[in-house]
Amino acid sequence: DAGVTQSPTHLIKTRGQQVTLRCSPKSGHDTVSWYQQALGQGPQFIFQYYEEEERQRGNFPDRFSGHQFPNYSSELNVNALLLGDSALYLCASSYVGGRNTEAFFGQGTRLTVV
Amino acid sequence: GQQVMQIPQYQHVQEGEDFTTYCNSSTTLSNIQWYKQRPGGHPVFLIQLVKSGEVKKQKRLTFQFGEAKKNSSLHITATQTTDVGTYFCAGLNSGYALNFGKGTSLLVTP
Numbered sequence: 207d208a209g210v211t212q213s214p215t216h217l218i219k220t221r222g223q224q225v226t227l228r229c230s231p232k233s234g235h236d237t238v239s240w241y242q243q244a245l246g247q248g249p250q251f252i253f254q255y256y257e258e259e260e261r262q263r264g265n266f267p268d269r270f271s272g273h274q275f276p277n278y279s280s281e282l283n284v285n286a287l288l289l290g291d292s293a294l295y296l297c298a299s300s301y302v303g304g305r306n307t308e309a310f311f312g313q314g315t316r317l318t319v320v
Numbered sequence: 321g322q323q324v325m326q327i328p329q330y331q332h333v334q335e336g337e338d339f340t341t342y343c344n345s346s347t348t349l350s351n352i353q354w355y356k357q358r359p360g361g362h363p364v365f366l367i368q369l370v371k372s373g374e375v376k377k378q379k380r381l382t383f384q385f386g387e388a389k390k391n392s393s394l395h396i397t398a399t400q401t402t403d404v405g406t407y408f409c410a411g412l413n414s415g416y417a418l419n420f421g422k423g424t425s426l427l428v429t430p
Contacts, residue, residue, distance in 0.1 A: 239418070248408050248420030249363065262416045296362060308353065308365040309418060
């Protein structure tokens with residue numbers, strides 16, 4: 207049983223560019239959350255998708271957007287990249303809406319903006 | 321908004337010593353979860369606490385949830401080198417977002 211898979215694992219982009227990160231949730235999970243983890247910090251909630259809708263959003267600008275597909279996989283898009291967007295981007299999946307259930311994290315995508 | 325604070329930020333112990341990390345929330349939590357992240361790895365779920373005053377044990381690890389559901393602790397008895405990593409608490413209030421603390425990084429020297 208595959209866990210949460212993310213692609214790519216590493217990415218280098220230039221300031222101002224756009225990036226798309228992908229996540230496949232653990233089998234049986236219907237909810238996907240995205241987190242940004244800066245070096246030495248805890249993960250920061252970006253948003254959560256359930257039933258193909260953004261259900262809750264953290265304190266991130268509109269440059270961060272996402273999508274969930276009918277097969278529950280998800281994408282995170284970041285436009286107009288800034289140097290400060292360099293971080294580990296983590297996808298977490300959970301079951302039945304995501305409350306009171308553990309979150310399974312993927313290995314993350316390490317994004318470097320130069 | 322809700323803030324989750326964790327102390328200490330770092331802890332260096334000799335193998336066999338005990339270790340405790342504390343977590344405090346500015347608001348009452350619906351539940352609190354604990355995660356461990358090894359260097360270069362991703363957060364891995366350890367446990368979830370839901371009830372006021374709840375205490376759960378996993379072998380050498382003891383987790384507590386405060387009576388007011390605003391604080392929690394993780395205690396490791398007789399640390400081992402395999403315990404090395406960063407321990408995060410993550411609080412859930414009325415929404416769906418897990419609010420993570422900054423974590424406590426544990427280093428265990430043989």
